Amino acid sequence: xxxxxxxxxxxxxxxxxxxxxLLQQRIQALDLDAALILQNADLYYFTGTVQDGVLLVxxxxxxxxxxxxxxxxxxxxxxxxxxxxxRAYSEIPRLAEERGWRRLSxxxxxxxxxxxxxxxxxxxxxxxxEMADLSMEVRVLRARKSAWEVEAIRAAAAISARMAARLxxxxxxxxxxxxxxxxxxxxxxxxxxxxxxxxxxxxxxxxYGHLLAGPHSAVPAFLDSATGGRGPYPAxxxxxxxxxxxxxxxxxxxxxGACHGYYADMTRTFVLGEARGELVRAYAAVRAIWEVARxxxxxxxxxxxxxxxxxxxxxxxxxxxxxxxxxxxxxxYVGHGVGLExxxxxxxxxxxxxxLEEGMVLAVxxxxxxxxxxxxxxxxxxxxxxxxxxxxxxxxxxxxxxEP
Numbered sequence: 024x025x026x027x028x029x030x031x032x033x034x035x036x037x038x039x040x041x042x043x044x045l046l047q048q049r050i051q052a053l054d055l056d057a058a059l060i061l062q063n064a065d066l067y068y069f070t071g072t073v074q075d076g077v078l079l080v081x082x083x084x085x086x087x088x089x090x091x092x093x094x095x096x097x098x099x100x101x102x103x104x105x106x107x108x109x110r111a112y113s114e115i116p117r118l119a120e121e122r123g124w125r126r127l128s129x130x131x132x133x134x135x136x137x138x139x140x141x142x143x144x145x146x147x148x149x150x151x152x153e154m155a156d157l158s159m160e161v162r163v164l165r166a167r168k169s170a171w172e173v174e175a176i177r178a179a180a181a182i183s184a185r186m187a188a189r190l191x192x193x194x195x196x197x198x199x200x201x202x203x204x205x206x207x208x209x210x211x212x213x214x215x216x217x218x219x220x221x222x223x224x225x226x227x228x229x230x231y232g233h234l235l236a237g238p239h240s241a242v243p244a245f246l247d248s249a250t251g252g253r254g255p256y257p258a259x260x261x262x263x264x265x266x267x268x269x270x271x272x273x274x275x276x277x278x279x280g281a282c283h284g285y286y287a288d289m290t291r292t293f294v295l296g297e298a299r300g301e302l303v304r305a306y307a308a309v310r311a312i313w314e315v316a317r318x319x320x321x322x323x324x325x326x327x328x329x330x331x332x333x334x335x336x337x338x339x340x341x342x343x344x345x346x347x348x349x350x351x352x353x354x355x356y357v358g359h360g361v362g363l364e365x366x367x368x369x370x371x372x373x374x375x376x377x378x379l380e381e382g383m384v385l386a387v388x389x390x391x392x393x394x395x396x397x398x399x400x401x402x403x404x405x406x407x408x409x410x411x412x413x414x415x416x417x418x419x420x421x422x423x424x425x426e427p
Contacts, residue, residue, distance in 0.1 A: 026174040028182055028215025028282045034071035038171050039102035042069055042164065043086060049160045050082045050131060057081045057124070058131040058157050059145065064221055064363040065133060065161055067284055072100035077115060081124050089115055112148040131157030136223060162223075162368050166360055167382040172285060173406055173415070176361065176384055178215075180287035180404060180416045183280035185214040187291050187418045190234075196270050196295050196427040200263035201255060204234040207278065217281045223364045232279045232288075234263050237272035240398040241349070247366075249347045249354055249390040250277055250398050270296045270427045273397045277388075279365060280416075286361050288386035289416040290402030295427040305391050305399045306422040308340040312389040313401045313420075316357055316371070320405055320412035322381045326369040329379075333357040333371075333389055342391050349392040358387040361404050383407045384415070 026032055046069065050058055060069055060078040067073045069080070074097040076090035088103040091110065098106050107118055116127060127149060132142070135158035146154065168176070189210035194203055208231050212218060220229050227247060233240075235252040244251025244261035254262045268274060273292050280287040292306060315336040319329050334357070337346035347354040355374075360367030361384050369377040371385065379385075385407065390400035401420060405412040 024171060024174060026171070026178045026283055028178050032283060033100060034102060035171060036102045038169060039069065039071055041169070043080060045164050046080055046161070047082060049157070049164070050080065053131065053155065053157070053160070055082060055129045055131045055155060055157070056126045060133065060161075061141070062133050062136045064223070068165055068363060070097075071102040072097050074101070077109075077112070078103070079115065079119060079124075084124055087119060087122060087124070089118065112144050116149055127152055129153045129155065131155050131160070133158045133161060135159075136225075165362055166368050167380055168362060168384050168406070169382075172362065173384065175283040175285035176287050176404065176415055178282050179280035179285050180289070181280070182211055182214045182216050182282060183278070183287050183289040183416055184418050186211050186278050186280065187276060187289075190274070190276050190293060191423060191425060194268070194274060194293065194295060194425050197267050199265045199267050200234055200236055200239070200252070201265055203268065203274075204231075204263040207234060207276070211278070211280070215282050217284070220279050220281060220286065221364045222366050224366055227366065229365075230262065233261070233275065233277040235277075235398065236266070236268040236274045237397045238395060239264060239266050240273070240275050241392050241394045241396075243348065243351050247354070249388065249392070249400065250275060268295065271299065271302075273302055273399050275398050275400055277400065277402065284363050286363075286365050287404045287416050288361050288365060288388070288402060289404060289418065290388055290390070290400040291418060291420070291423065292399050292401065293423045293425055295425050298422055298424055301393065302396055302399065303422065305342065305345075305393060305396070306401075308337070308342050309389050309391055309399050309401050310420065311340060312336045312346075312357075313387060313403075316387045316389060317403075317405065317412050320379065320385065320387070320407055322379055322407060322409060324379050326371050326375045326377050326379060327373055329371040329387075330355065330357045330373050337389070337391075345391040345393055347390060349394065357389055358385050360384065361386045379407050381407055381409055
């Protein structure tokens with residue numbers, strides 16, 4: 024099946040059935056009675072909809088989807104046979120018992136993202152039940168992508184290509200970062216961008232990503248990203264600002280394509296006018312580091328080995344101190360998993376020992392921060408195959424020089 028932007032598509036029933044079977048296997052292996060799934064990205068993954076509800080997945084029985092709103096959309100979009108209206112969490116044990124499920128003494132939850140107050144309400148609703156953390160099990164299940172998911176990511180990558188083309192067509196000297204970002208973001212929406220980027224990590228907030236230029240792109244920010252930028256206001260704290268873009272400055276396009284719930288992460292570097300000197304040398308280094316990381320992506324290699332190889336290449340090229348931020352807050356990763364969230368596992372990071380597997384989708388994003396010039400980067404989203412890495416984002420990777 025080919026998925027395209029602007030063509031809404033429901034998740035195939037067989038896709039949901041396979042995912043639930045794998046989840047139930049993990050529930051049984053952990054000797055749990057059931058899992059409770061509440062977070063939107065996980066709800067979509069296991070039901071096919073993000074309507075407000077609680078998915079109860081027993082270890083050995085069909086799942087029950089308790090929905091507060093919208094019940095009609097949950098039944099229309101979702102792939103769970105039994106969708107049950109409810110008003111309060113306290114009703115769920117009784118409603119489950121009425122349907123024959125009584126053994127709910129050990130429950131698995133997404134404790135990495137569940138707010139404490141909600142956790143306490145669930146404890147009250149299931150008095151005496153032991154509540155275990157199932158979050159890593161869920162994240163590991165989601166790390167390997169099916170053919171359907173890969174097609175959704177390809178559709179998101181097509182939007183990324185449209186964004187890069189729009190930037191090349193409209194970038195002009197004197198435009199502010201926000202003005203250029205608005206042009207590119209509008210093109211993304213016309214192309215089918217869903218207009219939302221989900222992070223799993225607490226307080227990681229972003230719009231479409233970063234469009235930054237010149238030394239401003241090297242301004243540090245709180246986001247766990249190689250780029251920051253000052254942002255429009257301190258209340259936002261990162262991203263595009265109202266600063267005009269100058270001739271000869273690198274323009275970093277680090278925006279996320281997104282549709283069907285899935286993401287394609289891509290970075291390209293442009294410059295208004297002729298690129299000279301250190302900018303050209305730094306981009307050549309970034310391309311070389313990118314090639315080292317790409318060539319290392321294969322089943323069986325540990326995720327941290329990709330970072331080690333990329334960092335060694337940066338050091339050999341004389342850019343170790345500029346690699347993935349310079350000075351304050353230098354990062355120890357060169358990529359991350361991509362899917363329904365932009366920060367999925369595995370992380371290509373120091374100390375992350377998970378081996379890569381066929382079917383994983385990862386963004387590889389070497390960037391160099393040169394405070395007097397800006398951030399120079401190159402990023403693509405790759406599918407790990409038996410033969411190595413297949414790029415899902417296909418936009419020319421040269422340093423692109425534009426008419427100022």
